[in-house]
Amino acid sequence: MTIAHEWYWEYINVVHGRTITPLLSTYSAMVGIAGAIFLLWAWRRWRGPDGSSAEQRFALPLAVALMIAGLTNPVLEVEQPGRLWHTYVFGWANAGTAIIKFGVVLLPLFTLLCWWLAVAVLAPNIGRALEGRSPAAQSIADVLTLWVRRFNPLTGESFSRAVAVIGVILAVFAILYSGVFLMTEHGIVLWGSAFVPAIFFSSAIAAGAGLLWLLVPVGSYLRDGRAQSAQTGNPTVLWIAALGSVALWLLWLQYAGHFGGVELRRAVALIDGPYRGLAWHWWFWLGAVVPAVLLFPRALRSHPLVSAIAAAAAVIGAFALRYALIIAGQAVPKSGAGYYLYVMPPEMWTYLILDFAYCIGWMALFWWVLPYGTGAKEIPTTTISKEAVSHG
Numbered sequence: 001m002t003i004a005h006e007w008y009w010e011y012i013n014v015v016h017g018r019t020i021t022p023l024l025s026t027y028s029a030m031v032g033i034a035g036a037i038f039l040l041w042a043w044r045r046w047r048g049p050d051g052s053s054a055e056q057r058f059a060l061p062l063a064v065a066l067m068i069a070g071l072t073n074p075v076l077e078v079e080q081p082g083r084l085w086h087t088y089v090f091g092w093a094n095a096g097t098a099i100i101k102f103g104v105v106l107l108p109l110f111t112l113l114c115w116w117l118a119v120a121v122l123a124p125n126i127g128r129a130l131e132g133r134s135p136a137a138q139s140i141a142d143v144l145t146l147w148v149r150r151f152n153p154l155t156g157e158s159f160s161r162a163v164a165v166i167g168v169i170l171a172v173f174a175i176l177y178s179g180v181f182l183m184t185e186h187g188i189v190l191w192g193s194a195f196v197p198a199i200f201f202s203s204a205i206a207a208g209a210g211l212l213w214l215l216v217p218v219g220s221y222l223r224d225g226r227a228q229s230a231q232t233g234n235p236t237v238l239w240i241a242a243l244g245s246v247a248l249w250l251l252w253l254q255y256a257g258h259f260g261g262v263e264l265r266r267a268v269a270l271i272d273g274p275y276r277g278l279a280w281h282w283w284f285w286l287g288a289v290v291p292a293v294l295l296f297p298r299a300l301r302s303h304p305l306v307s308a309i310a311a312a313a314a315v316i317g318a319f320a321l322r323y324a325l326i327i328a329g330q331a332v333p334k335s336g337a338g339y340y341l342y343v344m345p346p347e348m349w350t351y352l353i354l355d356f357a358y359c360i361g362w363m364a365l366f367w368w369v370l371p372y373g374t375g376a377k378e379i380p381t382t383t384i385s386k387e388a389v390s391h392g
Helices: 002-011 023-047 054-076 079-090 098-121 123-129 135-144 157-183 195-224 234-259 262-272 276-294 304-329 346-369 386-390
Strands: none
Touching (some): 023 157, 023 304, 054 195, 054 346, 098 123, 098 157, 157 195, 157 304, 195 234, 195 276, 195 304, 234 276, 234 304, 262 304
16 A cells, blocks of 8 residues: 555655665676676786786785675665565566566676686685695685685686686676666666666776776785786776767767657756766766876876876766766656756765775775785895806
8 A cells, every 4th residue: 555655646746756776876886897807807817817916816806895895785775685585585587677687696696706716816825825724724714715726717728718708798797787777777768778888888897997906006015015006908998998988978968969859858958957067077077088088198008196096087987977877867757847856865875885885894804814925935046157157
């Protein structure tokens, strides 16, 4: 009876309940950035398997932390735990819409795969760290590291490539999942376009490259006492993805203005009106144009400060983009009269702040627990001159 009553008032536009909150923007950004980090990790792994590089060691634990923190946002949305439970316990037919069916199964699997490969890179270090430990400690460690000491997915070339291909497919799904979910949501004209998952993809790639550029030196410094830079190609990837985001955003608005209906043009008018600061200043100018302009000269891409500013802007822009589209998309009332101005409630701020702290906590835990040290002792070498050899 309550549901029917709320539906009736919503239908006649007396109230406007927002079914999707800003928690989805954080969820979408974190999961998308995690997928982008995996793509960058897999691409560099294929080019040359160097497990000793800082990015190869620190990238996937960062992706796992983002996935864990990102997946807590749907749990806070009340209805999502029920759908998850129905999917795993009562069967595929009770999981709701099609994209949710795939999401609640594939995203946890992607998280486990990231963790499996993250510890696989460190498998030799894990083996050395467990030498001399009690059998109980070794058994617990084997469970937590998915038995990587006994079965390492990175040892065999063909098998490791197959696992990486599966991971790439899951990573692409993780990046596109929330965009496709919004695109197939009924009644929100701003979301019903293929431009939404496309621009989510490009912004996630830029943010993933930027986050690696920012956090890999931090992680290596906290573990080894010296900051090792991420791959030098990250600023180039960031620049290309930011440039793609600029092009997609402008093309989308041009398409909406020339070929969209009245409802779509009204939604775009909100982006140019009351939500202009969020959509244009925070997302477009800061999150896309600033990285594209700063990194346009090749000489500046190798400058640490310039790259760091561009990277931070891209990460902020990925969150701002999703937040702007989610809020502005639900601001158009069903009657078409006026618009709704969203005010963030205090509890929502609490959820978002705690979720970022939760993500940082997981990153710190991984960096503290995992054995990043090689454990090998350096053997001093002496240089013998030719004169010494000739004199015996």
